[in-house]
Amino acid sequence: MNTEVKLNGQKKVSLKGFTLNELKDYFFSIGENRFRGEQVFIWFYKHLIDSYDEMKNIPKNLQVQLSESTVSINTLKLISTMSSKETGTTKYLFETKDGYKIESVVIPEVKRTTLCISTQVGCPLDCKFCATGLMGYSKNLSAGEIFDQYKLAAKEYTKSNIKNIVYMGMGEPLLNYDETLKSLKIFAEDLIPELSLKRIIVSTVGIAPKIIELANSGLRVKLAFSLHSCFEDIRSKLIPINKKYSLRENLDAIRYYTKKTQTKITFEYLMLSGINDRKEDLRELVKLCNSLPSKINVIPFNSLDHMNPGGFSAELQPSSKKRIYEFVNALKDQNINVRVRHTTGEDIAAACGQLAIPQ
Numbered sequence: 001m002n003t004e005v006k007l008n009g010q011k012k013v014s015l016k017g018f019t020l021n022e023l024k025d026y027f028f029s030i031g032e033n034r035f036r037g038e039q040v041f042i043w044f045y046k047h048l049i050d051s052y053d054e055m056k057n058i059p060k061n062l063q064v065q066l067s068e069s070t071v072s073i074n075t076l077k078l079i080s081t082m083s084s085k086e087t088g089t090t091k092y093l094f095e096t097k098d099g100y101k102i103e104s105v106v107i108p109e110v111k112r113t114t115l116c117i118s119t120q121v122g123c124p125l126d127c128k129f130c131a132t133g134l135m136g137y138s139k140n141l142s143a144g145e146i147f148d149q150y151k152l153a154a155k156e157y158t159k160s161n162i163k164n165i166v167y168m169g170m171g172e173p174l175l176n177y178d179e180t181l182k183s184l185k186i187f188a189e190d191l192i193p194e195l196s197l198k199r200i201i202v203s204t205v206g207i208a209p210k211i212i213e214l215a216n217s218g219l220r221v222k223l224a225f226s227l228h229s230c231f232e233d234i235r236s237k238l239i240p241i242n243k244k245y246s247l248r249e250n251l252d253a254i255r256y257y258t259k260k261t262q263t264k265i266t267f268e269y270l271m272l273s274g275i276n277d278r279k280e281d282l283r284e285l286v287k288l289c290n291s292l293p294s295k296i297n298v299i300p301f302n303s304l305d306h307m308n309p310g311g312f313s314a315e316l317q318p319s320s321k322k323r324i325y326e327f328v329n330a331l332k333d334q335n336i337n338v339r340v341r342h343t344t345g346e347d348i349a350a351a352c353g354q355l356a357i358p359q
């Protein structure tokens with residue numbers, strides 16, 4: 001990601017999205033002490049400031065120099081919010097500096113509040129159950145744009161409440177690997193004690209080489225894998241990228257990931273009538289879960305009607321509540337760690353797989 005942006009013919013650096021080490025290096029490169037990097041890190045990512053003149057411990061002349069030589073601290077503008085009357089789930093619509101729209105969702109729960117963030121504008125992967133896939137792909141978000149979804153939602157929502165972050169909004173995080181990793185490094189820093197990697201989940205449909213790379217990154221972030229079927233042919237119909245990175249290749253990468261990071265993998269499993277809720281699906285799922293440290297999130301399928309889907313997407317139907325109940329109980333009987341993720345925000349198209357905006 002290019003961190004230099006041309007404004008009025010002048011090259012300006014975009015510091016928002018720099019990790020702690022990058023900020024220290026930057027200040028060293030402009031003849032300042034490296035500790036300025038730590039101070040600015042805290043102002044950016046802990047105090048969530050909007051302008052350099054709020055940085056009380058930075059000398060005035062440096063504040064002026066920074067505001068003249070760098071791009072604005074805010075990478076996103078909040079356009080609107082929409083809240084579900086039923087659940088309090090709130091969807092945020094943001095605009096990037098180059099005019100793209102993205103969405104993030106805050107999901108309030110009794111003991112914790114979760115923020116679901118996006119990593120791309122749209123998505124190129126065209127998963128058949130996902131509204132984002134149906135809207136196509138425009139660009140990768142920068143680490144600053146990924147972080148600022150937290151910043152703006154936290155400011156709106158009161159910072160202390162957002163303790164959990166899931167990379168499950170628009171886009172495939174591992175297709176925007178470098179910026180996703182930088183944003184994770186920012187959230188992981190002890191200088192922001194409100195947040196911790198223990199409370200962050202990155203969700204992927206399976207980009208096997210990047211799963212290995214993430215395992216080797218040293219960040220012990222929790223990984224969720226959009227499984228949705230244990231059969232290669234069915235999975236390829238639902239998730240076309242499965243033809244390139246097969247389930248088998250992904251499961252090998254996941255095995256490596258769980259060993260290397262000593263974490264459990266969460267399998268996301270969307271319940272689709274007649275497609276992945278049959279006896280043979282149950283049998284294979286049990287086999288898979290017994291073969292590695294894992295748990296399953298069963299997700300009721302949310303309607304894509306707001307996107308007027310065609311083709312295979314239009315054929316997808318949710319499993320009945322009764323079938324979900326039977327399926328989950330059968331998994332529990334086999335001592336599989338499973339929970340049903342309750343759908344929230346469907347009335348504002350903010351539920352799982354529903355995020356999409358015409359650009």
Ligand code: SF4
Nearest residue numbers: 123126127130133171
């Ligand atoms: S499910 Fe994820 S990877 Fe698939 S199209 Fe939607 S956003 Fe992209």
